Amino acid sequence: MAARKTYDEINQKIKEGNAVVVTADEVIDIVAEKGVREAAKYVDVVTTATFGPMCSTGAFMNFGHADPPIRMTNVLLNNVPAYAGLAAVDAYIGATEASLDKGINYGGAHVICDLVDGKSIRLSASSPGTDCYPRKNIETWINLDDVNEAYLYNPRNAYQNYSAATNTSDRPLYTYMGILKPGMGNVHYCTSGQLNPLLNDPHYRTIGIGTRIFLAGAQGFVSWMGTQFSSGRKRNAKGLPDAPGGTLAVSGDLRSMTTEFLKPAVFKDYGISMFVGIGVPIPILDEEVMSCVSVSDKDIFTTIEDYSVKRRDKPSLGTVSYEELRSGIITLQGRKIPTAPITSLHKSRQIAELLKQEIEKGEFEITKPVQSFPLNKTLKSLEVKSKEGR
Amino acid sequence: MKTKWLLTFPPELTGEPVTYTLIKNFNLKINILKASIDLNVSGNLLVLADGNKNEIDSALAWLGNTGVIVHPGDSQIVWNDALCVHCGACTAICPTKALSLDPSSWMVAFEGEKCLECGHCVPACPIGAISNNNGLHHA
Known part of the structure; x- marks a missing residue:
């Protein structure tokens, strides 16, 4: 059998x-x-x-809204730039991003690990200000308990x-x-x-x-x-x-x-x-x-x-x-x-x-994939083109 | 007993045959691990000295009187076991296998006696678990 x-x-x-x-x-x-x-x-x-x-590692975060609220751009976490071209208080911090003052001695990976270790992180952000998000600047401290979500x-x-x-x-x-x-x-x-x-x-x-x-x-x-x-x-x-x-x-x-x-x-x-x-x-x-x-x-x-x-x-x-x-x-x-x-x-x-x-111990169940990966995917290269077109 | 010394020579002592004296007068087996020394310029000599306790102690007393500064110790390279994640990135960089991976546990081990104090392992560690306290300047 x-x-x-x-x-x-x-x-x-x-x-x-x-x-x-x-x-x-x-x-x-x-x-x-x-x-x-x-x-x-x-x-x-x-x-x-x-x-x-x-290297291709990072974390999404939602900081929650301040009062008055801000639509954050130019987000810095412990002086490491995070990407905030998302909704008002969402950001993504990439592991390889380097600190503006410490260079590669401190970066996104360090910010993520400091968060996991329960440390406080300095959050700075600015914004042009809008009718719905009037605040133009914010400087505060966050930690893993303060934020709404933080996931790799x-x-x-x-x-x-x-x-x-x-x-x-x-x-x-x-x-x-x-x-x-x-x-x-x-x-x-x-x-x-x-x-x-x-x-x-x-x-x-x-x-x-x-x-x-x-x-x-x-x-x-x-x-x-x-x-x-x-x-x-x-x-x-x-x-x-x-x-x-x-x-x-x-x-x-x-x-x-x-x-x-x-x-x-x-x-x-x-x-x-x-x-x-x-x-x-x-x-x-x-x-x-x-x-x-x-x-x-x-x-x-x-x-x-x-x-x-x-x-x-x-x-x-x-x-x-x-x-x-x-x-x-x-x-x-x-x-x-x-x-x-x-x-x-x-x-x-x-x-x-x-x-x-x-x-x-019964604490971890196995899961059937909801979708399988393709079997014949090949890698493309980036060609440097002199004009647009296919 | 074997002991490792980093000897720092002030410029006026760089012409003295210190190694000869250590061998001849104190009966020590001297193995020079690293030398960075020029005449009339301050320099360093890293040696492994082998002899009995009396010979070692007498040689240390004599060195103290000459004005040569002795930094004793197993190794001035410090490997922090608590920080190490045992990736192994330092092990093929090390020229003498002072840093090595145990083939069964796959944990990094550091044997200070084999260490040449070249310092190449310090930047090779991605975790920052290796530091250099020996004051020798490395390219």
Whole structure:
């Protein structure tokens, strides 16, 4: 008999406290021991996770109305500009926005984390003044309790694979992949590999719009496909892309988050980013889903790009498995080169374990996507045109 | 016992054979980790000194009398375990594996004895968990 389960059946087991939940690390040995078919019957949910710098991160806020009210423009939060081209007291603060006085040493990511930590934030805004919103200036303090809403809305997180980075030039490069030493002095890689959410669900069978996720300690949701979603990328025999593939847009309430899983990151001479902790449960609906979550680092490959080539398309210097990257040293063009991750596997594992415990305790239900992602979406480039037209 | 010293030389002592004396008179095994010193200009020498407690103590007393300033300590690079998120971004930057990732826990560990105090890890940490208190100037 084929091992098939529905979302309802799995949720019923979660409610009863009988669900078998394991992490995407643990499931590898279970499948090796029992085989896909028996493992699919035995395991109900596999937890995946990642904790890495994700620049496309930010938060929407609604400040509430002052008296007299103001239609805010030029909004500053602790002197970091927020986008307010929305309704009167709505704003979006992006993680990478830098402070007007402190530069990249303090930015949107820091404001978001200060809010989550319960700190007060200086709000300044101005306005031309209108009949309905007469106030022209406001200076005040806000905190997470004062505002109406404050929620993360991250347009692109949790990349399904990402190219590793090196530098063939003769000077160090300061990048969002960290410091790349000259003369291929190091290779930096990100994604949590065999623990990465979309690498465990390569064809987006269970992860889609509406999927409930762990987002920086809160229960959040996948709200859309992430920007630069590239599901049509060439796949290997395991169905995995060896370059950036799918992405997730995610949202969740800042009030339920913790800065243990949300941290500002400052990359020297690059700018601000944000470490975001994401966990995604994968319900084991059948053997195919089980086969996908049994993927291990030796099956996942990524390309190594030369960041010294200052072009959109950087040349690939080769392909390498995550198992090799994790060994701490790889051979590239006949040379041994040290490797280092940018994504914290330690934190990723913590998240997968925490999510597992929440599901085991019946505190976290799995959700069927309300809409699946497209399977053949390709990436477009921005062409510099000399005149308008198609 | 092994101990790490940062020795700061005032300009008038840069011509003195201090390392020779430490080896010859105090029987210390001296391993020079980093040197940034020119004749008649204030400079720094980072050394690992290996000897018994008496030899180390006598050498320290002698250094104090010469006018060479000794900054003792395991390492002047400070890795803040409480802030670290264990991403690993510092580990391939470190030339001596003083900062490394444990292959089973995937947590960062810092071994001060291996540290050359080059300071490259300080800007490599996106969290700001590594700081440099050694006063050496880095390019």
